[in-house]
Amino acid sequence: xxxxxxxxxxNYKSLSNVLDFLNVKHQKISxxxxxxxxxxxxxxxxxxxxxxxEQLKKKKLFDELNYNIRDKKKPFLGICVGMQILSExxxxxxxxxxxxxxxxxxxxxxxxxxxxxxxxxxxxxLKKKNILFKDIEENELFFYFVHSFFLKVENHEIVTSxxxxxxxxTASIQSDNIFAVQFHPEKSQVAGCKLLNNFxxx
Amino acid sequence: MITKKRRLIAVVLVKNGNVVQSKxxxxxxxxxxxxxxxxxxxxxxxxxxxxxxxxxxxxxQNRKDLNSENMNxxxxxxxxxxxxxxxxxxxxxxxxxxxxxxxxxDLGADKVSINTCLSKDTFFIEKSSKLYGSQSxxxxxxxxxxxxxxxxxxxxxxxxxxxIDLKDYIKLIEDIGAGEILINSINxxxxxxxxxxxxxxxxxxxxxxxxxxxGGAGSWDDISAVFENTKIDxxxxxxxxxxxxxxxxxxxxxxNEKKCNLRPPILSDITKVKL
Numbered sequence: 202x203x204x205x206x207x208x209x210x211x212n213y214k215s216l217s218n219v220l221d222f223l224n225v226k227h228q229k230i231s232x233x234x235x236x237x238x239x240x241x242x243x244x245x246x247x248x249x250x251x252x253x254x255e256q257l258k259k260k261k262l263f264d265e266l267n268y269n270i271r272d273k274k275k276p277f278l279g280i281c282v283g284m285q286i287l288s289e290x291x292x293x294x295x296x297x298x299x300x301x302x303x304x305x306x307x308x309x310x311x312x313x314x315x316x317x318x319x320x321x322x323x324x325x326x327l328k329k330k331n332i333l334f335k336d337i338e339e340n341e342l343f344f345y346f347v348h349s350f351f352l353k354v355e356n357h358e359i360v361t362s363x364x365x366x367x368x369x370x371t372a373s374i375q376s377d378n379i380f381a382v383q384f385h386p387e388k389s390q391v392a393g394c395k396l397l398n399n400f401x402x403x
Numbered sequence: 404m405i406t407k408k409r410r411l412i413a414v415v416l417v418k419n420g421n422v423v424q425s426k427x428x429x430x431x432x433x434x435x436x437x438x439x440x441x442x443x444x445x446x447x448x449x450x451x452x453x454x455x456x457x458x459x460x461x462x463x464q465n466r467k468d469l470n471s472e473n474m475n476x477x478x479x480x481x482x483x484x485x486x487x488x489x490x491x492x493x494x495x496x497x498x499x500x501x502x503x504x505x506x507x508x509d510l511g512a513d514k515v516s517i518n519t520c521l522s523k524d525t526f527f528i529e530k531s532s533k534l535y536g537s538q539s540x541x542x543x544x545x546x547x548x549x550x551x552x553x554x555x556x557x558x559x560x561x562x563x564x565x566x567i568d569l570k571d572y573i574k575l576i577e578d579i580g581a582g583e584i585l586i587n588s589i590n591x592x593x594x595x596x597x598x599x600x601x602x603x604x605x606x607x608x609x610x611x612x613x614x615x616x617x618g619g620a621g622s623w624d625d626i627s628a629v630f631e632n633t634k635i636d637x638x639x640x641x642x643x644x645x646x647x648x649x650x651x652x653x654x655x656x657x658x659n660e661k662k663c664n665l666r667p668p669i670l671s672d673i674t675k676v677k678l
Contacts, residue, residue, distance in 0.1 A: 214511040218486045223676065248536065316611045318538045318582065321636065322450060322666055323406040343408065343666050345491060347513075347538045364406040388513065390448055390489050391669075394676040 203227040203401060204239030206266070206283075208256040216245045216280070216387045223394060225401055233265040241401065242266070242275055245387070246282030250291030250307055250350065253282050254299065267300050274378045276403045281348060284374070284381035288352050302379060305354035312367045317349040323364040323384070325372045331361040333373065333380055335399050341392045344372070344384035351383055408666050409630060410450040410637035411658065412615060413644055413651055415440055417496070418458050420476050424642040425457065426593030428545070428561035434645045441484045447651040448669045451491040453516060453541075453585075453639065454484060457560060459497025478506060485511030489673065493541055501527040508535060516585060518543040519558040521572075522565045525579045532580030541615070542581035544572065546602055547589040554602060561589050573609040584610065585639065588618035593642055595621025598629045607634060615639050623657040630663040 203220065207213045207229045220227045227243075230236060244266070246253055257263040270277045279287055286299045291307035299307070310317060322343045327334060334342075351370045354360060362372040373382045380400060386393035415437060416423050422440055423431040437454065444452055456477045481494050494507050495516025504515050504527065517528055521542055532540045545557045546569070556565050556572055567575070576584060586606055588599040598619045607614055613636040616629050620640040629638045644650045649670075656668040 212513075214509065215485070215513070218511055219489060221486070222489070222673075247539075316613070318536075319407070320538055320583070320613060321410060322408045324408065324666075325406065340667050340669065347491075365404055366407065388489065388491050390445070391671040391673055391676055393489065394673060398676060 202239045203241045203243060204230040204235065206230045206242065206244045206257075206262065208253065208260055208262065212245045212247045212280075212385065212387060215385075216243065219387045219394065219397060223398065223401075225397075230262065231260060233261050236265050236269050240275060241278070241403065242269060243278045243280065243400075244283035244286075245280045246284070246286070247347075248282060250282060250285055250293040250299070251295055251297040253286055254291075254297050257286075263300075267302070270300070270302055270379060276378050276400065277380065278400045279379075279381035280387070281383060281385060284383055285350055285352050287379065287381055288354075291350065293350055303352065303354060303359070303374065303376060303381075304356055305352055307350050307352050309350050310348075310366055310368055310370055315367050318347055319349065319366050319370075320347050321345070323366075323372070325362040325364055325384075327362050328360050331373070331375055332403070333361065333375065333382075333396055333399050335395075337392050337395050341395075343392060344382070344386070344389045345393075346372075346384045348383060352381070408450075409664050410615075411626065411651070411655060411665055412451040412453060412637050412639035413444050413449045414453045414455060414617060414639050414641035416455050416457050416641055417477060417480060418456075420480065422645075423457070424593065424645060428589050428592055430593070431457070437480045438483055441487050444651065445487065445489060445673055446670060447649065447655070448666070448671050449490055449651055450666065451493065451637070452488060453493040453495065454481065455494075455516065456496025478510065481507060481512060482510040495541070495543055499524065499527075501530055504531045504535070508539070514539045514541050514583075516541040516543045517581075518545065519563075521576060521579070522556075522558050522567070525575075528579050528581070532582075537580050537582035540581045541583045541585050542576040543585040543587065544576070544606075545587045545589055546599075548599075554605075557589060569605070570609050573606060577610060577612060581612065583613045583615060585615045585617060591619030594619055595625075595643075597621065597625040598638070600629060600632050603629065603633050603635060613637065617641070623654050626654060627658055627661045627663055630658065631661075
């Protein structure tokens with residue numbers, strides 16, 4: 202069973218719509234007990250780093266989420282801000298401690314000319330072969346991005362793809378059971394559906 | 404290497420529950436159902452889709468009246484469409500309160516487009532921008548050239564002229580937290596005579612916000628002319644996509660030949676991805 206973390210806002214509905222369309226059984230995770238019912242965890246994210254951490258703590262999901270990823274090793278997919286909060290800390294609004302599951306910090310994209318947020322489709326650069334991108338053709342490697350911040354990782358070995366926005370920006374990572382994407386697969390048509398399928402089939 | 408692509412956006416005009424073609428904001432011809440067109444746009448891999456309710460006032464005359472059927476029907480359309488819109492999905496028309504914005508996001512839309520209230524009640528727009536992020540607010544600006552050749556801003560479906568200088572209006576849009584500007588030329592709407600490139604460039608010079616140009620597409624060349632002669636991120640069109648089979652796909656193919664830096668044309672059968 203796929204678990205979809207629901208913390209009140211974010212793109213929960215869009216993601217649940219896509220999973221319905223793909224005939225994937227899924228259920229809401231809105232209390233700590235819900236984690237016991239799921240094999241895979243997806244954390245959709247829209248909003249700010251500090252806002253998401255605050256919501257997870259308020260709903261008592263923060264520690265349980267950490268435990269299920271770190272100790273139970275359940276396959277995890279973080280989307281957008283759901284990727285960013287894997288880091289040690291984020292600087293959006295106020296410095297906030299994250300889940301600390303990936304070494305690195307979430308910082309604002311250092312741009313001089315280009316205006317933030319970065320909104321639009323990017324042709325991602327695949328850095329290495331990764332199960333998440335299985336069966337996605339070369340000419341399909343376009344994903345929809347909406348963000349101003351990104352996860353700057355310490356260990357570049359875990360980066361599976363990047364984009365270029367005046368600066369190299371992490372687009373996706375994998376470290377063991379932890380998968381994360383800065384873009385929105387739920388808004389990236391066929392490529393996004395294939396990516397979600399690949400995660401679900403893990 | 405820049406990895407970002409420019410966008411071609413399909414606008415779907417909805418009036419009383421039907422998809423219509425529009426001319427000068429006044430004449431409307433019914434062309435189809437809002438439920439089927441989203442599947443075609445999916446198949447054509449549309450970069451982004453905007454659904455606009457162009458005559459929402461029927462529901463707003465009696466907001467407290469339970470018979471506000473038009474808006475309810477439109478929201479029903481939004482809910483159904485968002486279940487199949489696996490691309491960025493923008494909704495506009497008749498959004499006047501924070502509750503309207505909330506409802507639309509709860510139904511699964513990604514952005515709201517706001518027009519009339521930019522000149523009236525801006526508090527709820529600021530509040531929405533803070534909560535959902537500026538990227539989720541599109542400011543829609545309808546502009547008309549009057550006899551003396553000057554640009555004027557109109558709201559309320561092109562029926563009400565407001566007396567604010569274009570430059571000041573764009574500044575106001577930035578201040579209230581919008582993340583994008585959709586410019587529509589009332590004179591060019593449905594005219595098939597090309598986009599108002601001068602207007603687009605004038606507004607670009609006032610702001611760094613991403614701009615979407617709309618109004619006047621009569622050929623794929625009209626669209627490529629905007630990409631070639633402006634620096635804007637996205638061009639939108641409505642009527643032209645109803646004329647021919649595979650229209651959006653053909654447009655993307657043409658714009659790729661012209662090297663406008665869009666995604667490549669792909670016909671996709673999203674149903675094949677199902678498990």
